[in-house]
Amino acid sequence: MECFTNKHNQKVNITATHINYYFVCHRKLWLFSNGINMEHTSDIVYEGKLLHENSYEQRPQNRQEMMLSATYNNIELFGRVDFYDSKNKIIHEIKKSDKVETAHQWQVKYYIWLFQLSGIQDVKGIIEYPKLRKTETVELSGKDITELQQCVTEIGKIIENPECPPVIHSKICKSCSYYEFCYVGE
Numbered sequence: 001m002e003c004f005t006n007k008h009n010q011k012v013n014i015t016a017t018h019i020n021y022y023f024v025c026h027r028k029l030w031l032f033s034n035g036i037n038m039e040h041t042s043d044i045v046y047e048g049k050l051l052h053e054n055s056y057e058q059r060p061q062n063r064q065e066m067m068l069s070a071t072y073n074n075i076e077l078f079g080r081v082d083f084y085d086s087k088n089k090i091i092h093e094i095k096k097s098d099k100v101e102t103a104h105q106w107q108v109k110y111y112i113w114l115f116q117l118s119g120i121q122d123v124k125g126i127i128e129y130p131k132l133r134k135t136e137t138v139e140l141s142g143k144d145i146t147e148l149q150q151c152v153t154e155i156g157k158i159i160e161n162p163e164c165p166p167v168i169h170s171k172i173c174k175s176c177s178y179y180e181f182c183y184v185g186e
């Protein structure tokens, strides 16, 4: 079984966080994969955890958090679904964000793909945005699978590159936990 190795010679398993960061910023993905993690100091993440805990209390019992793993091209892939409603085959993902993001959709598509790779078909996803009082349904197409396959290959290249990708100078940087790290001295 293959897995990728970062600059510090540590093995890195691909998770949904890598997929999410790939679609947000390649620098963020590289920093995270190299063990530079600012998330624990971030109020935004703390707020997200609270949101999850409060939402958990209202869940019916047949919905449970689920760990997933599957293999693609001899690469091990992992994921942890917020809630999986096994009766209706629906993944529920809760996002604290006040806007709908492409990276969230890809994260859920990745989960559906892991189910498929494990032999479980016809799974759908629902992303819940409590702040927006909005839900979004996510499905996985054949084209999406091809994109996820390419994505895993590209993520591997980014992890194994000893050079950190450049700062992206995007408006999303202001809400990123690496903001100070990236812009100190500028």
Ligand code: SF4
Residues within 6 Å of the ligand: 024, 025, 026, 027, 028, 031, 166, 167, 168, 169, 170, 172, 173, 174, 176, 177, 178, 179, 182
């Ligand atoms: S602050 Fe911007 S450039 Fe730095 S990791 Fe975050 S999104 Fe990427």
